[in-house]
Structure formats: structure tokens, C-alpha cells
Amino acid sequence: MVYSPRTGIARYPLQVPSAEECRKSPRRWQADLDRQRRVSQIPATDDGDWPGGRRCSSPLCQDEIDATGNGDGCLEATGNSGPTRSHIIRDSLKIALNPIFSESQCYLSRANLMKTAVIGAGHSGYTIAASLVLSGHEIILYDMPRFKQNLDPIIKRGGIELSGVAEKGFAKIDRVQRIWRKQ
Amino acid sequence: MHRLERHHLIAELCAPHLQDGQIIVLLAGNVGSLEFAKTLKVKHPEILRKKDIKIAETEGMPYGCRRAIGEAMTEILFVGQRHLAAFPAKHTKKVIEDLKEVFLLHPGRNVIEVGLSNPNITGHVAGSILNTGYIEASEGSSSYGNKE
Numbered sequence: 355m356v357y358s359p360r361t362g363i364a365r366y367p368l369q370v371p372s373a374e375e376c377r378k379s380p381r382r383w384q385a386d387l388d389r390q391r392r393v394s395q396i397p398a399t400d401d402g403d404w405p406g407g408r409r410c411s412s413p414l415c416q417d418e419i420d421a422t423g424n425g426d427g428c429l430e431a432t433g434n435s436g437p438t439r440s441h442i443i444r445d446s447l448k449i450a451l452n453p454i455f456s457e458s459q460c461y462l463s464r465a466n467l468m469k470t471a472v473i474g475a476g477h478s479g480y481t482i483a484a485s486l487v488l489s490g491h492e493i494i495l496y497d498m499p500r501f502k503q504n505l506d507p508i509i510k511r512g513g514i515e516l517s518g519v520a521e522k523g524f525a526k527i528d529r530v531q532r533i534w535r536k537q
Numbered sequence: 538m539h540r541l542e543r544h545h546l547i548a549e550l551c552a553p554h555l556q557d558g559q560i561i562v563l564l565a566g567n568v569g570s571l572e573f574a575k576t577l578k579v580k581h582p583e584i585l586r587k588k589d590i591k592i593a594e595t596e597g598m599p600y601g602c603r604r605a606i607g608e609a610m611t612e613i614l615f616v617g618q619r620h621l622a623a624f625p626a627k628h629t630k631k632v633i634e635d636l637k638e639v640f641l642l643h644p645g646r647n648v649i650e651v652g653l654s655n656p657n658i659t660g661h662v663a664g665s666i667l668n669t670g671y672i673e674a675s676e677g678s679s680s681y682g683n684k685e
């Protein structure tokens with residue numbers, strides 16, 4: 355049973371399905387549609403576009419709806435302070451694609467969001483940071499002053515673009531720290 | 538076999554900021570958790586005595602990845618399952634439980650077993666040897682896997 359490429363919590367197709375596969379399996383097509391949205395950052399328009407036709411209805415999602423006041427809040431929520439759009443999609447897919455996951459488990463998943471310091475902005479640091487942000491976790495990325503050239507592109511662009519076989523999308527990183535002490 | 542050049546420095550820099558209940562995970566560890574714990578124990582003994590700090594490491598990164606040099610872009614090439622061990626090993630189960638939402642991990646026997654199981658030790662050496670010509674042609678400005 356595999357959902358997240360990193361955690362393996364619930365079912366989720368790891369590879370982008372081909373057009374032929376999409377025609378054979380509408381469920382995989384819907385999952386692919388969501389991945390496309392995550393990359394292009396196109397918001398979902400109605401419940402019918404979501405896998406299984408459902409949105410995540412955990413208590414935290416409801417809070418987000420109330421906070422934004424537009425009745426569509428949790429789906430549009432971004433940033434490190436609250437559940438991210440990708441996390442909403444993850445929970446929606448978790449409920450829709452795996453019948454054993456209940457809404458209460460979805461709520462627990464959100465409650466376990468972590469605050470993480472990623473030390474080192476090399477290949478691994480970039481990927482870990484982007485992957486955690488896209489999963490809804492809050493991160494701070496650190497590196498030594500001597501490696502400031504690694505952090506400059508992130509500061510300039512405001513985040514990291516993640517691609518490949520697992521999660522995809524633009525991870526907005528608010529906090530980048532590059533000075534620990536003078537060396 | 539392993540190079541632990543910076544673990545003690547990072548441990549010293551982190552020490553004043555460590556808070557109760559935090560988990561330090563070294564990805565990949567290369568047995569660095571021993572160096573990390575030693576640094577805290579020798580130079581900041583009050584931290585391990587008064588605070589619940591868990592130190593753990595994995596045998597490698599949870600996925601193969603490659604960063605675009607000079608750009609804020611990175612790519613995940615493959616996803617793997619990794620072993621994790623804490624130091625001391627009695628914390629391994631708890632750390633894996635805390636991180637189960639983040640990474641797909643299996644418990645290792647101890648940090649030495651996990652550190653010596655790092656696939657990079659063999660994988661990167663072979664790749665570097667096969668790319669010797671390319672690396673030498675760039676006069677050291679490029680390494681295996683980086684095309685600038």
C-alpha cells in the first residue's frame with residue numbers, strides 16, 4: 355500500500371500515467387490531474403474535479419474556510435503558517451483513494467505537522483526542504499556563510515522548484531538563514 | 538572510510554539552540570551521530586542531561602536527488618526506503634514513530650550498522666571512476682553528476 359512516495363501512507367501512483375493508461379483507469383487520471391494542478395498552481399473549481407468528488411473535511415480545514423471567509427479557504431491556503439494546498443490535496447486523495455482512511459485520521463495527519471530546521475543547502479538540503487514544504491511542514495533552511503551561493507537563488511526566487519518522480523511543485527520558503535557566526 | 542569533518546562543528550553551533558523534545562536526524566549519518574553525541578556530551582553536558590534530545594541517522598537520503606547548480610531547482614530521481622537508527626538505540630522505535638509521516642523508514646540495529654550500510658560508499662565511487670575523463674577535462678570545476 356503506497357500513497358506518498360516518501361511515507362507510503364496510502365495509495366498513490368508514483369509515475370505519471372500515459373494517455374492510454376488514463377483512458378483505462380479514470381482514478382489514475384484524476385490523480386494525474388491533481389499533480390498537474392500542483393505544478394501549474396491552478397485552483398480546483400468544484401468538488402467534482404477532486405478524486406472521488408470529495409474535499410478534505412477535517413476540522414482544521416473547516417477552520418481555514420472560516421478564517422478566509424470565502425467558503426473555499428482551505429483549498430487556497432498557502433504559506434508556512436497553515437495547511438498548504440498540496441497537503442489539502444494529499445489528504446483529499448488519502449480519503450478518496452483509500453477507504454480505510456477516515457476523516458479523523460486525516461485530522462491527525464495535519465496535527466502532526468512539524469517545524470523542521472534543514473541544515474545544509476546542497477543537493478539533499480534543497481530536496482528535503484522543498485519536499486517538506488510541499489507536504490505542509492514548516493521549515494527553516496540554514497547554511498554556512500561560505501556557501502551563500504547556494505542560498506542566493508532561493509532568496510531571489512522565494513522558494514525551490516521541485517520536480518522528478520515524487521512530489522512536484524514550487525515550494526515557497528519564507529525563512530532562509532545563512533549567518534550563524536562570523537568565520 | 539567515513540569522513541566526519543563537520544559534524545562536531547554543526548553540533549557546537551546547534552547546541553545553544555536545542556530545545557526539549559527535539560529530534561536531530563542526520564541524512565545520511567555516516568556514523569556522525571556518535572560524533573554529534575560526543576560533542577554534546579563533552580562540551581555541553583547539561584543539554585543531554587536536562588533536555589530530551591534524540592539523535593538519529595539514516596543510511597542514506599530517502600531519495601536520490603540532483604540540484605540544478607545556480608538555480609532554485611531540484612529534482613527527485615528515485616525514492617527509496619531507508620533504515621534509521623538512534624543513538625542510543627533504545628530511541629530508534631520512538632524516532633521512527635515520530636517521523637512516520639515524513640519518511641518511509643525501517644529500524645536499524647544501531648548507528649554503526651546503519652552508517653556502514655550507506656549505499657553512497659559504493660555507488661558514488663563507481664560513478665566517479667566511470668566519469669574520470671569528464672571530471673578531469675573540467676579541471677576540477679565539475680564533479681560526477683554535476684554538469685555546469
